[in-house]
Amino acid sequence: MNKETDFKRFLKLDLLPTPWCPGCGNGIVLKTICQVFDELDMPMKGTVVVSGIGCAGRSAGFFNLDSVHTAHGRAIPVAEGIKYANEALNVVVVSGDGDLLGIGGNHLLHAIRRKTDITVICYANEIYGMTGGQASPITPHNIKTLTTPDGNPDYPTDVQPLFRHNNSYFARTTAYHLNHMKKCIREALKFKGFSFVEVRTMCIVNYGRRLGYKNSNEMLLHYKEFYKINDSAGELAGNEIGIVKGLSQITDDR
Amino acid sequence: MQKQLLQGNQAIVMAAEAAGLKFFAGYPITPASEILHEMVSRKDIMVLQMEDEIASINAVIGASLAGLKVMTATSGPGFSLMQESIGLAHMMEVPLVIVNVQRVGPSTGMPTLPAQGDVIQCIHGSHGDYFPIVFYPNSVSELYTYTIMAFNAAEESMSPVILLSDGYISHLYETIVPHRDVEIRERSRLPLGMSNRHFTGLSHEDSMPKTSDVDNYRRLIAHLYEKQQVTARQYNHYEYRQCRKETDTLLIAYGALSRAAYYFKDDCALYRPVRIFPVVEEVKSIAPQYKRILVMEMNKGQYAHEIERILHREVECIPILGGRIDLDEIKQEIRQKMYE
Numbered sequence: 001m002n003k004e005t006d007f008k009r010f011l012k013l014d015l016l017p018t019p020w021c022p023g024c025g026n027g028i029v030l031k032t033i034c035q036v037f038d039e040l041d042m043p044m045k046g047t048v049v050v051s052g053i054g055c056a057g058r059s060a061g062f063f064n065l066d067s068v069h070t071a072h073g074r075a076i077p078v079a080e081g082i083k084y085a086n087e088a089l090n091v092v093v094v095s096g097d098g099d100l101l102g103i104g105g106n107h108l109l110h111a112i113r114r115k116t117d118i119t120v121i122c123y124a125n126e127i128y129g130m131t132g133g134q135a136s137p138i139t140p141h142n143i144k145t146l147t148t149p150d151g152n153p154d155y156p157t158d159v160q161p162l163f164r165h166n167n168s169y170f171a172r173t174t175a176y177h178l179n180h181m182k183k184c185i186r187e188a189l190k191f192k193g194f195s196f197v198e199v200r201t202m203c204i205v206n207y208g209r210r211l212g213y214k215n216s217n218e219m220l221l222h223y224k225e226f227y228k229i230n231d232s233a234g235e236l237a238g239n240e241i242g243i244v245k246g247l248s249q250i251t252d253d254r
Numbered sequence: 255m256q257k258q259l260l261q262g263n264q265a266i267v268m269a270a271e272a273a274g275l276k277f278f279a280g281y282p283i284t285p286a287s288e289i290l291h292e293m294v295s296r297k298d299i300m301v302l303q304m305e306d307e308i309a310s311i312n313a314v315i316g317a318s319l320a321g322l323k324v325m326t327a328t329s330g331p332g333f334s335l336m337q338e339s340i341g342l343a344h345m346m347e348v349p350l351v352i353v354n355v356q357r358v359g360p361s362t363g364m365p366t367l368p369a370q371g372d373v374i375q376c377i378h379g380s381h382g383d384y385f386p387i388v389f390y391p392n393s394v395s396e397l398y399t400y401t402i403m404a405f406n407a408a409e410e411s412m413s414p415v416i417l418l419s420d421g422y423i424s425h426l427y428e429t430i431v432p433h434r435d436v437e438i439r440e441r442s443r444l445p446l447g448m449s450n451r452h453f454t455g456l457s458h459e460d461s462m463p464k465t466s467d468v469d470n471y472r473r474l475i476a477h478l479y480e481k482q483q484v485t486a487r488q489y490n491h492y493e494y495r496q497c498r499k500e501t502d503t504l505l506i507a508y509g510a511l512s513r514a515a516y517y518f519k520d521d522c523a524l525y526r527p528v529r530i531f532p533v534v535e536e537v538k539s540i541a542p543q544y545k546r547i548l549v550m551e552m553n554k555g556q557y558a559h560e561i562e563r564i565l566h567r568e569v570e571c572i573p574i575l576g577g578r579i580d581l582d583e584i585k586q587e588i589r590q591k592m593y594e
Contacts, residue, residue, distance in 0.1 A: 012450070015462070048446045050316070061454065061463060066446045068319060069454035069463075070312065071342045077309040081316025081324075082446060084300055085277055089320065089447045107312075110305040 007031070007038040012064045020055060023216030025175040025201030029123055030059050032178060033094065036185045047090040050079040052099035055130045055203075056123035059094050073103030080116045087117075092189070097124040097198075101137040101157055108159065112166045112194055119188045120196045125203040126156075133206030144210060159196070160236060160244055169195035171243040172236055175202060176223035184243060191245075200227070200241075255432050262424035263288035265394045266327070266353055266417070268432055269401035271296055274440075275351075276322040279304050279313040281332060284365045285421040286355035289327040307332035311339045311352070318348045319453060321445025323405060327353035330372050331362065334379065340414055341380035342455040344478060349408035349415075349441070351401070356420040358577045367577025368421035368510050370552040374559075376416050377531050383475055385482040387411060387489065388531040390418040390509045394428035400528065402436050403489060409439040411485035413478075418530070420552070422510035422579070483532065491528035494540055495519055502545035503592050506537075506561060506569075511552055514579050518588060522548070530557065533564045541565050548572055548591055550584070 011034055020026050037047070044065060051060035053072035060067040070078045075093045083091045093100075100108055100122050111118070127145060128134040134147040135154075142151040163170035169191040171184035181199060188195035200223055202208055204216040213219040231242040260268065266289055270278075279302040280290045293301045300317075304310040307328050314324040328336065333354045343350060358364035359371045376388045387407050389400040401417055408415040456463040457471045464470045493512075503522035507515035512526040523544060527534050541547060547569040549558035555571035562569050572587050 045449070046447050048320075058463075061452045064450045066449060067452045068316070068346075068446070069452065069456065070315070071338050071455060074308065074312040074339060074342075077304065077312035078316035078319075080302075080309075081277070081279065081313035081318075082320045083316075084302060084313070085317035085320035085322045085324075086445065086447065106305055107309055110309070 007034040009044070010034040010037045010064050012062055015062055018062060019058060021205040023202070023204040024055070025125065025203070025216070025220070026056055026059060026123055028175045028178070029121070029181070029199050029201055030062060032181050033092075033121060033185060034063075036182055036189065039182075040186065040189060042090060042189070046088065047092065048082055050075045050082065050091065050093050052095040052104060054096040054099050054128070056094060056096035057099060073099050073107065075099065076104055076107040076111045076118075076120065079118045080111060080114070083116055083118050090189070091118040093118060093120040095120075095122065096129070097122055097126065097138050098128045098136045101159065105137070109162065112162050112168055115166065115168060115193045117193055119191070120194075121185060121188070122196065122198045123201050124198045125201050125207060127203050127207035129203040129206045133210065145207070163196060164235070164244055166194075168193055169243070169245050170198070171196070172198045172200070172241045174200040174223040174227050174241060176220050177227070177229065177241060180229060180241060187243060255434070257429050257431055259427055259429050260394055261288060262394045262397050262419060262426050263355070264292050265398040265430060265432075266401050266419070266424075267292040267296070269398040270325050270351070270405065271299065272432070272434055272438075273402045273405035274323045274438055275299055275325050275405070277314060277317040277324040278302070278326065279310040279317070279324075280326050280328065281305070281307050281310050283329045283332050285357055285424055286327045286329045286332075286353065288424070289353060289355075307335040308339065311336040311343075314350050315339060315343050315346070315348050318350045319346075319446050321441060323349075323441070325351040325353065327355065329355050329357050330359045330375075333372055333375060337375070337379040338381075340386075341382055341384060343414045344380075344384040344386070345455045346453040347412040349412050351404045351408055351415055351417060353401075353417045353419060355424045356418065364577055366421060368552065368579075369577055370420060370509055370511065371556070372418070373530065373551070373553060373556040376418065383479075385479050386414060386416055386531060387482060387486050387529065388416045388418060389489075389491075389528060390530045391528060392423060392509050392512045392526070394423065394426055395430040396528070397423065398430055398432055399436070402438070406436070406439040407485055407489055409441060410488065411481055412443065413482065418509065420510045421577070486529065486532050489529045490534050490536065492534045492536060493524070493526040493528065494536075495524040497521070497523045503548060504541060504544035504546070505548045505550060505588070506557075507550040508557065511550055511574060511579060514581060514584055515550060517581060521588070522592065533560055537561065537564065541567075546570065546592070548588065550574065550588070552577070
C-alpha cells in the first residue's frame with residue numbers, strides 16, 4: 001500500500017458502499033477522520049469509536065476498530081464509561097448534530113463539565129436527515145424544513161461558549177475545507193481533555209434540495225463562499241470556522 | 255466471616271464488591287441513594303455521579319464493554335428513564351446489574367414508602383422482545399446473596415440482570431454473615447480495544463447491522479431467548495412451605511410483603527418466588543394441589559397476571575397499596591378471600 005491509501009486500514013472496506021445517499025457529506029468526514037487516524041498512527045488496538053443514532057451514527061460500523069453504535073443521543077455517556085473504565089483507550093465519538101446537540105444535549109453539557117478526555121466529531125448537517133428532513137438544533141432561523149413549513153422560528157444553538165468557559169476544545173470546520181478539517185480533527189485528538197469538532201456537512205437529499213441547491217457540489221461550494229477561516233479568534237462568528245480553545249494547552253504526549 | 259449489622263442497601267454494596275464490581279454510575283434517588291453513598295467510600299470501585307439515570311446506564315454499558323463488572327442503582331422513576339438503554343444492552347449482550355429499590359408510583363408517588371409497582375416494568379418496560387432475569391430477595395441477608403447471584407447471572411447470560419428491592423428491605427437493618435462461598439463468574443468476552451468488533455442495537459449478524467433480513471432477526475431473538483432460559487434454569491430459587499393443617503389455599507407473595515405472609519403459615523401454604531422472572535416453572539407443579547390461589551403484592555396485581563398466564567387459571571389478587579404493610583389489614587383481606 002502506498003502512503004496515500006494507508007488510511008484505508010481504518011475502514012471495513014468490505015462493508016462499502018455505505019447506506020448514505022449519493023452526494024452526502026458524511027463520506028468526506030469519514031474519510032478525513034481515517035486519514036487523520038493514519039497520520040497520527042492511532043493504534044488499531046486501543047482506539048474505540050462510539051456513535052449515536054442517525055445517518056452519521058451509522059459511521060461507527062465502518063471503522064475497522066472496536067466500535068459501539070448506541071441509542072439515540074447516548075454516545076457521549078457510553079464513551080465516557082469506556083474512557084473511565086480504561087484510560088489507555090482513545091475514545092472518539094462520531095455522531096450528528098441532532099443526536100449530540102438535541103436529544104444528547106444534556107450529556108454534552110455535563111461531559112464538558114467533567115472534562116472527560118474524549119473527542120467528539122459532530123457531522124453538523126443542520127437537519128434530521130435520516131427521518132426525512134425535520135428541523136435540528138442548528139437549523140438556521142427562517143429556514144423551511146418538514147417541521148417548520150413557515151420557516152424556522154427558532155435560532156440555532158451555539159455550544160462554543162460552553163467549551164470556552166470550561167477550558168475545553170471546540171472547532172468548527174466544513175466538508176469543503178479538507179485541510180482545515182484535518183487540522184481541527186488532528187488537534188482535537190491530541191487535546192488532553194474534552195474536545196469537540198463541528199463539521200458542517202451537506203445533506204443534499206433532505207435539506208439542500210429544499211433550500212434550492214441543484215446538486216451537492218453547489219451546496220459544498222456554498223461552504224467555500226460562506227465560511228471564512230479565522231483560527232486565531234477567541235470566539236467564532238456564525239460564518240467563521242476555526243479552533244477555539246480554553247486555557248488548557250494542546251499536549252503532544254499522546 | 256463475622257456477623258455484621260447492615261442496612262439492606264449496604265449489603266448490596268458489600269456483595270457487589272465481593273462479586274468483583276469495578277464501576278458504578280448512578281444518580282441520587284430515594285430510597286436507593288445509600289447505595290451511591292456507600293459506593294464512594296470503596297477504594298477499588300470507580301464511582302460516577304452522572305447527570306441523570308439515562309447517562310448512568312449508558313456509562314455502565316460503556317464500562318462493561320470495556321471489560322469491567324458494572325452496576326447502577328435507582329428507583330422507579332429512574333428505572334423508567336433507563337428503559338431504552340436496557341433494551342440496547344440486551345441487544346448488544348452487555349452484562350450489567352441494575353438495582354431497582356422500588357417506591358410508590360406512578361410518577362413521583364410516595365418517595366419514602368415501599369412498593370412493588372415496577373415488577374412488570376422489568377420485563378415489558380423497554381420496546382421489543384427481551385427476556386431479563388429478575389431477582390427479588392426479601393431480607394438483608396438475601397440481598398447480599400442475590401446481588402452476587404445477579405452478577406453471576408449477568409456474566410453467564412451476557413445481559414442486564416435486575417435486582418429488585420424496595421424501600422422496606424433496603425432500609426431495613428439486620429444482622430448478616432457476609433459469606434464468600436459462591437463462586438464468582440468472570441467475563442467471557444474480550445474488552446473493547448482488542449479487535450475490530452462492532453456493537454449495535456440494530457438487528458445484526460456477527461455483530462454487523464442487518465436491518466432487513468427477517469429470518470436473521472428471528473434467529474437473533476431466538477438466541478437471546480434461549481440464552482436467558484438456559485441461564486435462568488441455573489437460578490431456580492423459590493421458597494415453598496406446606497401448611498401443617500389441611501388447606502386448599504396457596505398464598506403467593508414475594509419481596510417485602512412475603513415477610514408479612516409468613517404470619518399465615520398456619521392458615522395456608524406459602525409460595526415465594528425469589529427469581530421472579532422468568533417465572534419459576536415449579537409453581538406449575540405446586541399450584542394444582544390448591545383450590546384457591548391468592549397473590550398478595552404491593553401493586554394492583556402485576557405478578558398475579560403473570561401467575562394466571564403461567565397456570566392457565568384464575569388467581570385472586572390482594573393488592574396492598576400505598577406502602578403500608580399493616581398486619582391487621584392484611585389479615586382481614588386474606589380471611590375475607592379464604593372464607594368468603
